Amino acid sequence: DQQVKQNSPSLSVQEGRISILNCDYTNSMFDYFLWYKKYPAEGPTFLISISSIKDKNEDGRFTVFLNKSAKHLSLHIVPSQPGDSAVYFCAAMNTGTASKLTFGTGTRLQVML
Amino acid sequence: GAGVSQSPSNKVTEKGKDVELRCDPISGHTALYWYRQRLGQGLEFLIYFQGNSAPDKSGLPSDRFSAERTGESVSTLTIQRTQQEDSAVYLCASSWTTQETQYFGPGTRLLVL
Numbered sequence: 001d002q003q004v005k006q007n008s009p010s011l012s013v014q015e016g017r018i019s020i021l022n023c024d025y026t027n028s029m030f031d032y033f034l035w036y037k038k039y040p041a042e043g044p045t046f047l048i049s050i051s052s053i054k055d056k057n058e059d060g061r062f063t064v065f066l067n068k069s070a071k072h073l074s075l076h077i078v079p080s081q082p083g084d085s086a087v088y089f090c091a092a093m094n095t096g097t098a099s100k101l102t103f104g105t106g107t108r109l110q111v112m113l
Numbered sequence: 114g115a116g117v118s119q120s121p122s123n124k125v126t127e128k129g130k131d132v133e134l135r136c137d138p139i140s141g142h143t144a145l146y147w148y149r150q151r152l153g154q155g156l157e158f159l160i161y162f163q164g165n166s167a168p169d170k171s172g173l174p175s176d177r178f179s180a181e182r183t184g185e186s187v188s189t190l191t192i193q194r195t196q197q198e199d200s201a202v203y204l205c206a207s208s209w210t211t212q213e214t215q216y217f218g219p220g221t222r223l224l225v226l
Contacts, residue, residue: 043119099169101148103148
């Protein structure tokens, strides 16, 4: 039972363009969502998060959008840079009952020169 | 400041042997989590600690897996009688409280031959 889904295993984008990574969830009890970036042989690095009381959170080149009615969130990176090439994981949690994160399977982003 | 550290970084063991993995969380973080990532899959929750107690052990795959935490600091994850399907990257994360962002260590890569 995959409660958090990232349906695109990979994405290629030209440097300078926008990267859009998508994530869908099924558990309506999730109220806090995070994006992590992971380079090979390293642990995931926290990127940005959003609470369910918001629909947008922005931090520099990174913006996360949340559509609760559709149970969908997306991460926008603009402009994309070669150093952004990594695997991006979407994660969700219910802060009220269980603090564990439920992760998607990841999307590998490649930013091309 | 130091992040989450884990040791060993790599471990190769023979089927049937016991292994012990160590996690040093960020100083002051009261919550500590263990996850694992098998090849080609997303991160899978194993167990979390609030202080030294483990309210949620639901993710442990079998009774061969156990974990403890002492002094609200270091945690060890023990896998007894390892099997080949235990091969994975074992990741530790910590956070100030269970409602806040989790920060990950680099992981321990376990290979069971």
